[in-house]
């Protein structure tokens with residue numbers, strides 16, 4: 001490319017249009033940057049300088065217009081973003097080595113260049129971490145990183161903002177030296193004064209270049225003595241519309257301009273290793289976060305095992321019995337096996353120790369029983385939340401119960417009524433109330449069995465004719481935690497990988513690290529690949545910790561194949577990684593990413609049958625549950641762990657299939673979004 005004077009042209013932008021949201025940012029912009037020149041892009045905040053640079057670097061595509069560059073290889077371009085965009089926890093040495101690896105520069109050359117930049121720019125010590133440096137020092141390091149691979153074209157987005165005047169002068173002096181060595185430099189700035197050092201100045205306003213020329217030519221052509229005045233004059237003309245009539249071109253009308261720089265979409269092992277080492281180094285530097293990430297699953301699983309789904313214990317229950325006098329001394333030291341009454345006696349009498357005491361003894365096995373002397377005080381205690389219920393037994397409860405056992409069908413209604421235990425409960429808690437109800441029924445069945453045995457009456461005849469045989473799966477006294485654990489474990493694996501993936505990528509994105517790496521030639525395959533390796537290591541350790549706590553420290557049932565369970569968990573984690581990545585492509589703020597992540601986890605939590613079995617869900621949800629992410633995998637886990645099913649069972653392979661399909665779907669949408677963003 002040649003410029004008007006016959007010299008080489010490094011950048012040529014023609015009729016550039018760009019709309020972002022509802023804002024037309026570039027409006028038919030033209031720009032020409034000659035090789036070996038310093039091109040100062042001067043304009044107020046929001047005029048579109050950064051968007052223009054992004055388009056030149058291929059981070060965004062124009063809606064219409066053409067960009068041509070004198071170089072197409074990313075290795076020949078150096079980009080310094082507006083933000084410092086460096087890893088805060090890393091030392092200067094580590095940052096230099098990271099970017100050096102990206103560009104394939106040897107260690108020796110990296111070190112030599114550091115020494116050169118230290119002389120020129122006064123870089124801090126090689127082993128200083130970025131977070132220990134002042135703002136100005138960080139900018140110097142960022143500038144040096146841009147120069148590290150000796151690029152031909154330098155694009156610097158406000159390198160002197162927030163920098164003291166001495167450093168700013170130093171940077172400009174060095175830029176002049178670089179241009180004399182054959183580099184082309186495009187530099188954006190707000191500061192008119194420092195822009196005078198540039199060979200060419202472009203005055204930009206509202207998405208257009210108002211004038212582009214040598215500084216003195218601009219002033220003389222407008223007939224003023226300063227660049228500020230020239231800018232004001234040209235701005236007035238733009239507002240009057242005499243020279244720069246804004247033309248709105250709709251995105252759909254214009255033809256899209258592709259990236260002016262080549263994108264290397266092939267996997268490059270050096271770049272991948274650079275990214276991988278960087279991720280591992282980040283983990284090493286953030287020991288607090290890493291220990292939290294490893295302790296969190298241990299704590300979560302431990303707390304789950306000791307608190308979730310176990311049967312309620314020591315529930316308070318009150319007995320108000322008219323048979324018992326005073327504070328219940330009669331019931332002290334009851335042996336539930338002792339003979340209850342004399343079956344041979346012809347006339348039935350109240351036994352020495354009333355049956356109430358035996359009933360209490362059976363109830364006491366699983367509950368905490370206290371006696372009250374009146375129904376009013378008993379009810380008051382339930383009202384005051386001191387007990388879960390009251391059992392009222394009438395004065396001739398023992399006699400009526402014995403009579404009922406002996407005669408099978410008692411003769412009079414009074415006897416029938418007196419043999420009843422009248423129960424008034426606090427039913428506000430579903431689980432507690434039902435568990436208590438079962439415990440009371442079990443205690444009564446025990447009492448009745450003891451009474452039957454007392455008189456050698458077969459319990460087979462006197463008891464309810466229902467017999468629960470050895471169950472096919474599980475036990476006759478199931479614990480809710482056993483069926484809740486699969487949902488908890490799987491949801492945690494999904495949540496953790498999703499939040500770690502989105503957190504790691506958003507961290508790089510928000511501070512400009514991702515853009516810097518992408519401009520340097522890194523591609524998404526390398527970035528995501530390196531991330532997956534790190535994730536894999538981390539989740540393997542986490543998973544092992546959780547499996548040990550669940551199945552070795554605590555005796556939760558696991559009758560199926562352990563390798564199959566581990567494989568299933570990796571599949572669920574793949575869904576978490578792909579969903580986390582998708583969120584970072586959909587949202588630009590980490591807050592929104594967190595909201596969407598937590599929202600999805602809550603949905604997984606409730607659809608996974610942890611809180612309540614899906615058999616109780618609405619028919620609409622039940623019939624579509626297979627279509628939700630993670631829920632079928634939780635079902636598979638349950639089938640493997642609690643029923644011992646293998647991969648050839650539909651309930652098991654459905655979970656694997658669902659996880660694979662969701663991973664592919666989330667990944668495919670992410671790829672489409674990444675590609676379409678390039679077009680934005």
Ligand SMILES: Nc1ncnc2c1ncn2[C@@H]1O[C@H](COP(=O)(O)OP(=O)(O)OP(=O)(O)O)[C@@H](O)[C@H]1O
Nearest residue numbers: 020021022023025044045046047048049050051052
């Ligand atoms: N993703 C986006 N969506 C919508 N509008 C955007 C987006 N990015 C930038 N803009 C708008 O485009 C305009 C130009 O932004 P740009 O960052 O290029 O300004 P600038 O000239 O670089 O400003 P500064 O000097 O403050 O950095 C601004 O009004 C900004 O709000």
